[in-house]
Amino acid sequence: MKQEITDRQKEILQFIAEFGQENGYPPSLRDIAAHFGISSTNGVAGHLEKLVTKNFLSKESNSSRALSITEKGWLVLSDEGLTSEKEADNPFALPLLGRVAAGFPIMHYDNIEGSVVVDPSMLRERKDSFALKVKGDSMINAGIFEGDIVVVHKQIFASNGDIVVAQIDGEVTVKTYLRKNNQIILLPANEKYEPIVISQNSNFTLIGKVTGVTRCLN
Amino acid sequence: MKQEITDRQKEILQFIAEFGQENGYPPSLRDIAAHFGISSTNGVAGHLEKLVTKNFLSKESNSSRALSITEKGWLVLSDEGLTSEKEADNPFALPLLGRVAAGFPIMHYDNIEGSVVVDPSMLRERKDSFALKVKGDSMINAGIFEGDIVVVHKQIFASNGDIVVAQIDGEVTVKTYLRKNNQIILLPANEKYEPIVISQNSNFTLIGKVTGVTRCLN
């Protein structure tokens, strides 16, 4: 069956996903056209029609911004590092990240080792969330042990006191966030470890906020 | 500061969230109006303006469906347990027990205050499992905090070192199990508390073993 997606269609689907994540609402045809330098709304409409026909996208006719990426669409995008549902049939599953390879986007498929089911109360936005297996014991006083799984909402900002997931020099870490005097300090919750002060030159990326913790005792 | 949300505003914010989750794109003013039986788009616009002013929502002017719930908005909604389906037929849901009334069987419907979704790896046998909201801080060194939800497998036996749920004089407690010299001792994991020695006359019932812990940080 040759119901495959063309490069251009994939680019457009990816733009729809990114636009939605950045803005909280989908793009209009004119938004898509502006991004790709397409001067005709019909040119965009043609691509969307194909994406709908191939079941990568669903849309409501005669309704503005009524675009919604299907499960299949997300699977295609997961190859691009854009992902939501790992298992199409389980709405409560999140992709589970184990070892995170340096140099790759965190949601790269090489980092995903499975999925985990979590209660929706732990989720902000499921499509913007993932699960991460904790390594190390730096957060035990916050009740986060090695081997625990934390639920993470992808966001590039945090408030003081939030437990966050960050990437420092390629290493992924879970810590408590503190911003003080325009400086970011990552606080462990274990006397064995020192706070990490993020200097200007640090290769630091805030990945998200921890919104839940789960631990298996079987 | 009295920057609080009114009941009606919260209802509208909740509708926006639910609509977004169900449809993949936000509602229009007319969608919101139709849902609430409001005949004027200006009535809805007034509420949205207030939600924006109070920073529960952000919106783009002169742009359709350009609504996005803010972090603060999601925090408000988390108090409502804004959720996907938490239904009994959900294979990942367990009954959630909160306050346990003395004198009633623990699975009595009066004790069940809802349900919680858990990963199957935490389960021995789902039909013999339930979830329990933790009260008290006696187990914090085991990474079990007040308000956490523990997954419990119903069983009347335990091994040394198991974290168990037991009922003593009608009170439900979570502790570490130790059987020594034919005597049962329930060990807290907090220096503030003393071990509980179960005497022959104690009104003691072992209810089950803790097989998982979940904690919501939203």
Add this chain to the structure above:
DNA sequence: TTGACAGGTGTACATCTGTTCACTAATTTA
């Protein structure tokens, strides 16, 4: 008792936005 606020109504209108039509060029496939 009065003013502020919440929660609207009804109407008009401007702008956003999607659909439709006729058309073209380049590439791919049979």
Add this chain to the structure above:
DNA sequence: TAAATTAGTGAACAGATGTACACCTGTCAA
């Protein structure tokens, strides 16, 4: 080599959608 497909262009238009204005009722606090 011709047909099919991809990827658009340009224009017109219909409908969706948000904004703005004047207004109303009920509740609550000063």
